Amino acid sequence: MNRFSWLSYGSLLLSIFSVPFFYALVYELIRIDPYFGFFLILLSIILSLIFGFIAIAKGTEKNSMATLAIIISFGSGAYFVFGL
Template sequence: MREFSWLSYWSLLLSIFPIPFLFAMMYALIRIHPYLGFFLISLSIILSLVFGFIAIFKDTEKNALAVMAIIISFGSGVFFAFLLMMAQMGTTG
């Protein structure tokens, strides 16, 4: 019987984590070093994608949560990369 396992749930949780954490860092609700924050956001996106792809290719796993987590991870990764690129446009030299 196919059902959701911890891979799907962790993938979904890790895919949702970066966006509120990024906004909390931007508005100084969480006071940590920016490099550590960017590392945690990148790590959660990468782990979410890895767990999601493992869950998709697992035969005894339903794919709905894993596919949703991968879509959210790609979206938050693109959003995060876009913000990092826009932050570099104001610097000179």
């Protein structure tokens, strides 16, 4: 039976994490070093893509949540690059 695993949930959580963290970093709602903040955002986008592609490659995994996470990651990555 196909179902979601921690890879799908982790990928979705990491892809959603980057957007509010970027806004908080830009508008100085949190006080950390900007380079470290940008590194955390980039790391969450890359890990989300890796987890999403691994979840899609697994045969026992539903693909809908992993696909949604990959789409969100690409969108937030593009927003991050163009926002800088």
